[in-house]
Each structure stands twice: as C-alpha cells, then as structure tokens.
Amino acid sequence: xxxxxxxxxxxxxxxxxxxxxxxxxxxxxxxxxxxxxxxxxxxxxxxxxxxxxxxxxxxxxxxxxxxxxxxxxxxxxxxxxxxxxxxxxxxxxxxxxxxxxxxxxxxxxxxxxxxxxxxxxxxxxxxxxxxxxxxxxxxxxxxxxxxxxxxxxxxxxxxxxxxxxxxxxxxxxxxxxxxxxxxxxxxxxxxxxxxxxxxxxxxxxxxxxxxxxxxxxxxxxxxxxxxxxxxxxxxxxxxxxxxxxxxxxxxxxxxxxxxxxxxxxxxxxxxxxxxxxxxxxxxxxxxxxxxxxxxxxxxxxxxxxxxxxxxxxxxxxxxxxxxxxxxxxxxxxxxxxxxxxxxxxxxxxxxxxxxxxxxxxxxxxxxxxxxxxxxxxxxxxxxxxxxxxxxxxxxxxxxxxxxxxxxxxxxxxxxxxxxxxxxxxxxxxxxxxxxxxxxxxxxxxxxxxxxxxxxxxxxxxxxxxxxxxxxxxx
Numbered sequence: 493x494x495x496x497x498x499x500x501x502x503x504x505x506x507x508x509x510x511x512x513x514x515x516x517x518x519x520x521x522x523x524x525x526x527x528x529x530x531x532x533x534x535x536x537x538x539x540x541x542x543x544x545x546x547x548x549x550x551x552x553x554x555x556x557x558x559x560x561x562x563x564x565x566x567x568x569x570x571x572x573x574x575x576x577x578x579x580x581x582x583x584x585x586x587x588x589x590x591x592x593x594x595x596x597x598x599x600x601x602x603x604x605x606x607x608x609x610x611x612x613x614x615x616x617x618x619x620x621x622x623x624x625x626x627x628x629x630x631x632x633x634x635x636x637x638x639x640x641x642x643x644x645x646x647x648x649x650x651x652x653x654x655x656x657x658x659x660x661x662x663x664x665x666x667x668x669x670x671x672x673x674x675x676x677x678x679x680x681x682x683x684x685x686x687x688x689x690x691x692x693x694x695x696x697x698x699x700x701x702x703x704x705x706x707x708x709x710x711x712x713x714x715x716x717x718x719x720x721x722x723x724x725x726x727x728x729x730x731x732x733x734x735x736x737x738x739x740x741x742x743x744x745x746x747x748x749x750x751x752x753x754x755x756x757x758x759x760x761x762x763x764x765x766x767x768x769x770x771x772x773x774x775x776x777x778x779x780x781x782x783x784x785x786x787x788x789x790x791x792x793x794x795x796x797x798x799x800x801x802x803x804x805x806x807x808x809x810x811x812x813x814x815x816x817x818x819x820x821x822x823x824x825x826x827x828x829x830x831x832x833x834x835x836x837x838x839x840x841x842x843x844x845x846x847x848x849x850x851x852x853x854x855x856x857x858x859x860x861x862x863x864x865x866x867x868x869x870x871x872x873x874x875x876x877x878x879x880x881x882x883x884x885x886x887x888x889x890x891x892x893x894x895x896x897x898x899x900x901x902x903x904x905x906x907x908x909x910x911x912x913x914x915x916x917x918x919x920x921x922x923x924x925x926x927x928x929x930x931x932x933x934x935x936x937x938x939x940x941x942x943x944x945x946x947x948x949x950x951x952x953x954x955x956x957x958x959x960x961x962x963x964x965x966x
Contacts, residue, residue, distance in 0.1 A: 501688075505680050509673045516669050517662075524665075525658050529628075532654055536572055536630050536647050537613045543568060544632035544645040548578065552586075552634060552642035565589045574649040575627075578634070579604065581643060594648070595623050606631050606644050619648060626651040690718040697725055706733040753784035808851040808937060815848045815855070815887060815958065816841050819878055822859045826867060833872050837863075840879040848887050848958040854934040855958065859891070861927040862954050866893035869952065887960055892953040898946040906944070907932045931956075 543564070551561045561578070568576045569589035577597055578587040583604025588597040601620075609615055615629040627648040634643045690712045700708035706729045712722035760777045763769040769777055816839075823837045830837060848855075866876045870893045881888040898906060906928050935942050935956050946952035 501680060501683060505677070512673065513666070513669060516665055520665055521658070521662055524661055525654075528654050528658050528661070529651075532649060533614050533628055533630070536574065536628065536649055537632075539568065539572060540630045540632040540645055540647045544634045548634045548645055549636035549642060552580075552636075561587050562589070568647070572647060572649065573653065574647050577646040577648070579644050579646065581641060586643060594650070598622060606633065616651065623648065623650075628654075686714070686716070687718065690714065690722065694718070694722060694725060697722075697729070701725075701729055701732070706730075706736065750788065753788050756784045757781050808854070810849055811852055812847050812849055813852050814845045815880060815889065816844075816846055818852065818856055819859060819880070819889075822856060822863060823878065825860070826863055829867055833867065833870070835867055835870050835873070836875050838875055838877045840877060842880045842882045842887075846880055846882065846887055846960075848960055850938055850958050854937070858931050858934050858956070859889075861931050862891040865927055865954075866891055866895070866952070869893060869897075870895035883957070885960055886957045888955060888957050890953055890955040892951065894951040897948040897950050897952055898944070899948050903944065903946060 547564060548561070565576050565578055565587045566589040568574075569591065573591060575590040575594045575597065576588065577585060579585055579601060583601035585597055585599050585601075590597060609629075609631050613630065615631075617626060617629075618624070619627060619629050627650055630647045630649075632645045633641045634645055635641045693710055693712055697708055697710045708729065710722040710726055712719055760769065760781055764774065764777065819839060819841075823839065826837070829835075863876070863878070870876060874894050876894075877890075877892045879890045879892070881890075908929070931954075932942060938958070940957050940959075942954060942956035944952065944954050
C-alpha cells in the first residue's frame with residue numbers, strides 16, 4: 493500500500509511532537525517568564541515598601557543608628573540577592589549593600605527624580621547607566637507617621653537572575669515533554685501491534701476474496717474487535733465458498749435435468765425425421781416426447797416457485813381458512829392416481845373444522861408436494877394417513893405413508909435442491925428433486941418448521957405446524 497494508515501499515524505505523531513515542543517518553547521517560555529518576573533517584582537515591591545514605611549523612617553530621625561541601618565540594608569541584600577540603596581531626598585547615598593556581581597553604588601545620584609517611576613511598580617533598564625546589565629528597579633519612599641518623605645529605599649535586581657531561573661525551569665519542562673513524547677510512542681507501537689497489523693491482514697483477505705480466492709483464512713485470533721471481525725470474515729468466506737459450491741452444483745443439476753429430456757426429445761424427433769422410426773410407431777414416441785415435455789414443464793414450474801420463495805421481498809397473503817377443507821381438496825385431486833396404484837388416503841381430523849392463519853396457496857403447494865411424495869414412494873395397495881392435531885395456538889399436520897422409507901444416511905439431504913435418492917430414481921424418474929425444497933422454504937417463510945421420521949422399508953411421516961390465530965399487529 494502506497495499510503496498506509498500506519499504511515500499517516502507516524503507522520504501525525506512526529507508533527508504533533510514537534511508542534512508540541514514548539515508550543516512549549518514559544519508559549520510556555522513567554523508565560524513562564526511573565527509569571528517569574530511577576531513573582532519576583534511582587535516580592536521585591538512588597539518587601540521594599542514594608543521596610544520603607546515601617547523600619548527605615550526612624551533612622552532618618554536619629555543620627556546614632558548607622559550600624560543598625562547597615563545591618564538592615566545588608567539583610568535585605570542577602571534576602572533579595574539584589575543591590576539595596578538608601579538615599580535621601582536629594583539622591584545622596586545614605587547606606588547601601590550590593591552583591592559582588594553588581595556595580596558599586598555611587599555616592600550621589602545626579603538629577604535624582606523618584607517620580608520617574610510614576611504609577612508603575614518597577615522600572616527596567618540599566619538605571620541611568622549605573623549598571624552594566626538590565627535590572628529591575630523598585631523605588632519606595634521612606635516616610636513616617638507624619639507622611640513626610642525623608643528619603644527613598646531602592647532595590648535593583650538583575651534580570652539575568654530571573655532569566656536563569658526561567659531557563660532552568662524551561663529545561664525541566666523540555667525534559668518532561670520529551671519523556672512524555674517518548675512514552676507516547678508506546679501508543680504508536682500498540683496501535684501497530686493491535687490495530688494496524690490485524691487490519692492489514694484483513695485488507696489482504698478482502699483483496700483475496702475480491703480476486704476469488706475464498707480459501708484464504710485471516711490469521712488473526714485475538715479476542716477483541718479485530719479478532720471478532722476476522723472471525724466474521726472467515727465465516728463469511730466459508731459461507732461464500734459453500735454458496736459458490738452450491739451454486740455450481742445447482743447449475744449442474746439444472747443442466748442435467750434439462751439436458752436429459754431435451755436429449756430424448758431431440759433424439760426421437762431426429763429419428764422420426766430421418767425415417768429411423770417408422771410412422772406406425774409415431775404414437776408411441778409422441779407419448780414419450782409428451783412425457784419428457786411434461787418433465788421440463790414441471791422442472792420450470794418448480795424453479796419458478798423456488799425463485800419466488802428465495803425472493804426476500806416476498807409478500808405472503810395471509811388469511812384465515814379451514815385446513816381440513818384444503819386437505820380434502822388436495823387429496824381429491826389425487827383420486828385418479830390413487831385408484832391406479834390402489835392407494836387409500838385416510839383423513840384423521842382433530843375437529844370438524846380447524847382454522848389456520850397462513851398463505852393458502854403456499855400451504856396448498858406444501859400439501860400437494862407432500863401427498864405427491866407419499867404416493868410416489870408407496871407400494872401398490874397401501875395406505876396414506878393425513879392427520880391434524882390441535883396444539884393450542886398451533887395446528888399440527890402430518891402426512892404418513894407406509895412405503896419404502898428413506899435411508900438414515902440420506903435423511904439430512906432430502907431438503908437439498910435436486911437431491912434424489914437412489915430409491916427415488918428407481919421408483920419414479922419424473923420427479924425434479926425440488927419438491928421438498930419448496931415445502932421447506934414455504935414453511936420457513938411462515939416461520940414454521942417441518943420434521944421427518946422415516947424407517948427404511950417401513951414408511952415415512954412428515955409433520956409441520958401452522959398458527960391458528962392472527963398475530964398481534966399483523
């Protein structure tokens with residue numbers, strides 16, 4: 493496959509990975525920088541304002557606390573890791589403390605203007621060139637209870653310190669993202685093992701089936717959706733294979749059953765035309781041709797009937813009718829044949845009348861085929877019993893003969909189309925082998941069943957059921 497599902501997932505995985513790292517780098521870096529800078533400036537701002545308003549005012553009111561003043565300034569420097577300046581209102585340095593990597597503080601600040609900070613919390617830059625690197629500068633007025641400003645407390649923090657912390661945290665983020673990205677590769681491997689590979693085998697099977705190779709079996713045996721799908725497709729291929737075999741057999745049987753009478757008809761007609769058969773024997777062979785023609789007619793009729801039953805859009809014409817009356821009429825239609833073979837038909841009815849809910853024409857066909865079959869396999873001077881039984885919501889109908897019976901090994905085959913047992917071929921070659929298939933399909937369309945009990949040399953009994961009442965909603 494030129495473009496596989498797995499390749500698409502792999503490309504998507506790589507693109508999403510790089511895009512994720514890009515997002516972390518671009519967005520995460522900016523957000524983290526803003527959060528860290530905000531945290532540092534808030535901390536410095538609060539600390540500076542607290543010290544400027546509550547601690548340092550008294551040092552401007554006395555002249556003997558220089559030592560304590562320096563201790564406090566140095567304490568702030570150590571705590572904030574920043575340069576701390578304490579200046580008076582003119583910008584003259586009163587006290588200062590700076591880390592070793594900061595520039596030394598000036599003795600005075602030229603053109604000192606504390607109002608330059610405006611309504612902002614801090615300034616950024618090199619603070620008028622006093623620092624070599626960018627710093628954050630916080631300026632807080634030192635005022636006592638009288639609200640008179642005595643000086644200003646200034647704190648300068650290198651932005652590089654914030655950048656280092658941000659970079660260290662971003663490195664952690666990158667490592668975590670990379671680990672998650674690598675671990676997520678397991679999802680791709682799992683997809684490959686449990687989805688893509690089975691799916692590829694299923695695709696291969698579909699191609700094999702499309703090319704006509706129904707022998708191909710999908711080698712997927714997992715007990716999941718893919719396994720169930722594979723099992724279903726394997727089952728489908730088996731069904732298709734059996735259907736193909738049945739179709740070939742069906743066509744072969746149809747061809748055979750059509751070819752035999754056609755060959756006879758053609759042979760006799762050719763013999764009459766070339767003079768092989770004399771005119772005085774025409775009547776005899778016309779009867780043979782008529783017989784073979786009737787065989788073709790019966791076969792065509794049965795095939796059309798089966799085609800009707802196979803049609804999934806078949807609409808049954810349900811109605812209430814007396815099954816006893818239908819049995820009497822069908823039995824009467826065989827009167828001539830029964831007299832010829834000296835066969836008696838015994839009707840054993842459960843009640844005087846017994847109504848059923850079914851397609852009358854189909855049930856007539858069922859009874860006709862079963863009785864015809866019973867007569868065909870009965871010996872001369874024998875009995876056929878047709879019996880009904882009341883089973884509550886159902887009516888049971890049985891057709892029993894005392895003829896040659898069906899061999900046990902052939903009982904499962906009698907419903908197959910065109911199937912004729914050796915006994916059948918020996919007794920009556922007129923049969924098409926479709927009668928019982930028609931019976932089964934007709935009753936199946938009614939959602940009813942038919943059973944058979946037979947003993948070779950004793951007889952055969954077919955029993956089926958019909959509904960007595962119209963189902964609700966029909």
